Amino acid sequence: MDEFGVFACFGVNGPPQRLLSAEGSSRVAVAVPPSVRQVVLFSSGPWGERICVNAELNDAERIPITIGKLTPYNKCLSWEQWEEETWTDSVTLNVTLEGGNLGKTNWSEPQLILAVKEYTPKETVAPLAPREINSKRKRERMAEEELDEGKETKRGEEENVCPNGGPEKTTPVRKVRGQTKGSQKLFTSGGDANKTKGVNGAGEAQGIVGRTPPQSAARTKSRLAKTPTQTAPLVSPSGRWGQTLCPIDAQTAILIGGQGARMQFCKDPMWKLCTEDMSWMAAETLAEGPTPDARIGHTAIFDPDSKRIFVFGGSKNKKWFNDVHILDTQSWKWTMVEAQGKVPPLAYHSCSLFRGELFVLGGVFPCPNPEPDGCSDSLYIFDPHLSIWYEPIVTGDKPSPRSGHSACVMQERKIYVFGGWDTPVCYNDMYMLDLGLMEFSAVKTSGKAPSPRSWHGSAVLSDTKFLIHGGYNGNNALSDTFIFDTDTNSWTEVTLPQLSIPRAGHSIITMETPGHHHFTEEAEDADMDAGSINRTLLVFGGGDNERNFYSDLTTVTVEELLGAV
Structure with a gap:
């Protein structure tokens, strides 16, 4: 051949x-x-x-x-x-x-x-079943699954799906084969506009590149959704949630994975973002080696010393992952790690980099496979040099089991863990892991704290401040923004027009961007450090629990954020 x-x-x-x-x-x-x-x-x-x-x-x-x-x-x-x-x-x-x-x-x-030539010659190829027969089969299957659903409901089976928007907005609902399309608003249908129109147009609001998120959830089934293949090449990512956006240098970030309309995993799973002109480049075919399977709820962390991205965990339908894939950003080659030690398959966990090691906390795990069965409260560490997983000895008051939380490394010695949930409870508590003592402690905060939420976005703004934005509270996607000061353990809510769109399952990072930023007197009074100069907050994707998936890229200067505190 x-x-x-x-x-x-x-x-x-x-x-x-x-x-x-x-x-x-x-x-x-x-x-x-x-x-x-x-x-x-x-x-x-x-x-x-x-x-x-x-x-x-x-x-x-x-x-x-x-x-x-x-x-x-x-x-x-x-x-x-x-x-x-x-x-x-x-x-x-x-x-x-x-x-x-x-x-x-x-x-x-x-x-x-x-026509397919079947292995057994006597069998004939069955053509596509008539629509009436298929509809009858679907109705029968739907009735059977509704009976099964009523007989048995597992405590953690909602964890593998982002929030639902059905009539009973209390906890996410796992999609089943016979489920009607209207029973799960967020991330099941209506996001086609991100893929078929408006993706490449500039947003009208300042700081938004790409498609501006729609304000209305009223959508009908798109005819374009039935087209098997869209031949026109995309120039920016399709709408999605559950992806990762990982900075690799001062002007470049890598987008990996995600899921869009009708629970479909994105056909364009990997993109490169250049912040010099806020342009996207499809990147799946740029790298050699075995690429990770399509997934959501994974993490991607860049190690600036080795110039490598570490992708861990996540899920795809009923498949759960505990694999580690490494992308060398210098040779642009994927490798899969044959790791020693044990780590369970996890999704919606947090992953932090400290001294070259990955600190994985919490997340949803399947037990027994493949159904999820609650959340983890364990801490696992991956050592890339030895390719080994181990569980460290930790002391103190550690967080309860949770998923969809955030974790921020501050001053290279502390990890602050906020929010998340363990169905049906949503959290807004704060915990701190002292990386020198390996000791957890609950953080007593002051000021107006964010409401309980999961699948929110977080980003470090300075040596002493990090941001929490959006998320899902069990009923709705959120649009509020808060900044936490680790010196005073205080919360401050900030209101900016660029961050007024409700979204959950989105990505937030900070990066250096071109141009000189002039500091205002108020910003200087806000204890702005040198690390925030010429830095910008970037928000990508997510969904709004109203069947809309976003492909927009929203930008806000760190100077403006800290000046609003």
Whole structure:
């Protein structure tokens, strides 16, 4: 097989079947036989100038079940029915090649439809089931699952999903296959606008780059959502929540992962942000090596000494991760760590870097696999030099089990932990871990504290101050902003128009940005230190519990924030 080709195996015993070739069509759709419960897609031969192969598994209504992408550095994908909650008996695999010699391709023509050669000759390929039969199956399955849902409700099963917006707004609700689209407002539907229109337009509000978050939740099902593949390349990330945004130098940050509308994992999982002109560049195909699986609720931490990003944990549907992936930002190569020691699969935990080690606290863990079963209160440390996990001995008054909390390293000797929740309780307490003594203590605060919340954003502003913004309180996404002073242990609420949009599951970082900032007399009185000069707070993505997913990039100068205290 010297020439380029894309092949698929349908079922564990199915032989490889060619879907795309060097000279053939660049688009193909394949009806997956009902007997098949596993699909493997892979490429063979030199890629040349080809960029990637987009792959989607769609249901009978052409709604994506799951998505993936082959690249020159990630040449194989696999799907199994047990991983995908919406896998039905009428699944279509849609494959589209991008890049290379596409001069013969007419994107307005219908894509090539192939039939699968089944392993057992007597079996015939079942065409897509009629809409009436499929609807009947869905209704029957929905009724069965509603009965099951009423019989058994696990305490932690809500943890793997961001907040819901149904009539009973108390705790998140895990999505099931038969669930109606209107029963879970946040991050299930209505976010298509982020992907199909308005993503690249400049926002009208000052400090917002990209799509300005909508103010209304009234949306109908987009016809574009049924299009298997959007061929126009994106110039900025699609709307999402649960992603990470990780600075790697003074002008560059890396966006990894996330989940968008209809619980679909983002088709564009990795981007590079340049703060010199606030421009985005798709980065998935830039790095060699095995890329991490699509996921949410993971963490990504950059080590400035080794110039590496450490990605840990997270979840995807019913799959939970405890893997460590490392991206070397100098060689742009991914590696997966074969670590010693034990750490449970975790999502919505916090991860802090101290003296080259990763401090992982809390999070949701599955027990037994794959269902989540409550939250963790444990502290795990990963030593990259020895590739080993260990649990340190800690003393004092440690935080209760929680997930969706924040952790800020202050003055390279203390970690401040705020908020989070352990269903159905939401927290707004504060704890501090002394990294010299390895001792936890509850922090008694003064001033107006943030209300209980999880999935909020946090960022260090100076040696003594950090920020908390937004989040989810069990009912609604929040838009308020607070600054905590570690010298006085006091909270101060600040109000800025740039941070007035309710959002949860978003990313907040601080970075140096070009331009000279002139300090006001009030800012100098606010104890502004040299570390805040020419630094800017960046807020990306999240959702509003009203079916909207954001792809905007909001900026506020640290000077302005500290001046408002």
